[in-house]
Amino acid sequence: MSLKFRLTVMNFLQFFVWGAWLISLGGYMGQNFGPIEGSSIGLSIGRTYGSMGWASLFMPALLGIIADKYFSAQKVLGFAHIGAGIAIYFATKATNSSEMYWIIFATSCFYMPTIALNNSVSYALLNKFNYDVQKTFTPIRVWGTVGFILAMWMTDLTDWKSNTMQFVFASVAMIVTGLLCFTLPDVPAENKNTNQSLSSKFGLDSFVLFKQKKLAIFFVFAMLLGAALQITNMFGDTFIRDFGSNPEYQGTFGVEHSVFIISLSQISETLFILTIPFFLKRFGIKQVMIFSMIAWVLRFALFGIGNPGSGVIFLILSMIVYGMAFDFFNISGSLFVEKETDSKMRSSAQGLFMLMTNGVGAILGGEFAGRTVSYFTIDNKVQWPNVWFSFAGYALVIAILFALVFKYKHNPNEVINVSH
Known part of the structure; x- marks a missing residue:
């Protein structure tokens, strides 16, 4: 082979x-x-x-x-x-x-x-x-x-x-x-990095990047948006399955095949990857990241108004916008880190980006999302529209603050090199 x-x-x-x-x-x-x-x-x-x-x-x-x-x-x-x-x-x-x-x-x-x-x-x-x-x-x-x-x-x-x-x-x-x-x-071990300190090996030296205002602002927003990345993974299936307790939705395709419906999100993800070079060339990294945040607003809001019956179209639309929400931030964010850091620090900087989104952000997101669902649970019944609209509001606030606080000038003549 x-x-x-x-x-x-x-x-x-x-x-x-x-x-x-x-x-x-x-x-x-x-x-x-x-x-x-x-x-x-x-x-x-x-x-x-x-x-x-x-x-x-x-x-x-x-x-x-x-x-x-x-x-x-x-x-x-x-x-x-x-x-x-x-x-x-x-x-x-x-x-x-x-x-x-x-x-x-x-x-x-x-x-x-x-x-x-x-x-x-x-x-x-x-x-x-x-x-x-x-x-x-x-x-x-x-x-x-x-x-x-x-x-x-x-x-x-x-x-x-x-x-x-x-x-x-x-x-x-x-x-x-x-x-x-x-x-x-x-792929043999090469005994690499033998002269590095333990903090360097764990990527802790990359925190020096917080001394740069633009990068510090970016990493804070990476953490805040990272808190949203896993929310629908946590509760999307639970949310759709919960409709099965309502006779109106029992036996519907969405309730019976909730994971299949959610898989449309991953299909969307593969398709939106192909559009990123165009969007980055036309709009630039900052605008593409804002598009991602607005897509997160739509992702959650469409869950809030959707259902597996007459509202299934809203669930499907939510799955479609997920590709933009997830890919546009992760890939454009990675490109921003690549462009704004010294070549000696790029690997550490990419590691810090992942740590802020998939580490600290995921921890905060799990706690925040869990407490939100708990808050809107009355008599063991989750008020799902309130949950999703709360998450949509959170994403909207992040998008507005990011647009106001994060400064980045787009050069339309710049060569965009996207790898995934």
């Missing part, structure tokens, strides 16, 4: 194993568990998803050091996937939200570092065998999103989303992925 094919399979499985449970976890917890003592089930779900943010704060750097200095990177990637597969299996034994929190945290400690490691291994092998990395990796990486979508469909159409089979499915897939990683060509 060619290297490109093997890397395509690896990238497909990298996100396939995540799609098997990430979207359906919240709905499963809502249907099967009560709240952790002293909190609502909404807050329990939010904090469980927030555990991924805690894992993202330190585990990617830790496994990155191990891959750099001690073991071949593809082996570290393989062991991490197997560790995640073993951890997620214990979700089949969880009897309450507290147990599930620690199981998802343990799973995330192994899984979250594999996202960066997967990219590192792919880049290293493409370079090793003299491929044009930028040209070759993009079509390979797209298969990761395809894998995520296909896993969602399988979980939905088999109705594993409603029981522990989703975790068995994910566990087996993760272990198979880990074993396949060992068959890849060697």
Whole structure:
């Protein structure tokens, strides 16, 4: 088998194993568990998803050091996937939200570092065998999103989303992925960065970038918007499934196949990636990021007025705008960091961008979203329109503040180079 094919399979499985449970976890917890003592089930779900943010704060750097200095990177990637597969299996034994929190945290400690490691291994092998990395990796990486979508469909159409089979499915897939990683060509440890301090290895030196006003403002907004990135992953499935308690919506396609409906978001994501070069060229990085924030407003507001019956069109429109909401900020934000930082600090700066969005932002988002759902839960019934309109208002405030505070001049003659 060619290297490109093997890397395509690896990238497909990298996100396939995540799609098997990430979207359906919240709905499963809502249907099967009560709240952790002293909190609502909404807050329990939010904090469980927030555990991924805690894992993202330190585990990617830790496994990155191990891959750099001690073991071949593809082996570290393989062991991490197997560790995640073993951890997620214990979700089949969880009897309450507290147990599930620690199981998802343990799973995330192994899984979250594999996202960066997967990219590192792919880049290293493409370079090793003299491929044009930028040209070759993009079509390979797209298969990761395809894998995520296909896993969602399988979980939905088999109705594993409603029981522990989703975790068995994910566990087996993760272990198979880990074993396949060992068959890849060697990416040996190079004992790199031996003269760096421990703070440098964990990317803490990148916080010096906060001394630059423009970057400091950007990273603060990255954190604030990062708090919104996982909200619909946390509660989208739960929200749609809740309509099943209303006779008017029982048996509708949306209620029966909620995860399938949500998968339209990931399809939209793959399509909007293709439009980014045009939008960046025409409008510039700041405007594209504002478009993203307005898209988040629409994402939440359309959830607020949608339903699986006569209002299903609003749910579908929400899924469509998700592609703009997610891609436009992540990719244009990454390009901004690339342009505004010194070449010696770019890797650290990109790591800080990810830490602020997927680490600190995800933690705050889990807590904020959980408390919002809890606040609007009356007699164990969530007032979902109030929840979604609150999130829409939050995104709108961020968009307005960003437009007023963040200063960035667009050069329409600049060459835009987008890789994903």
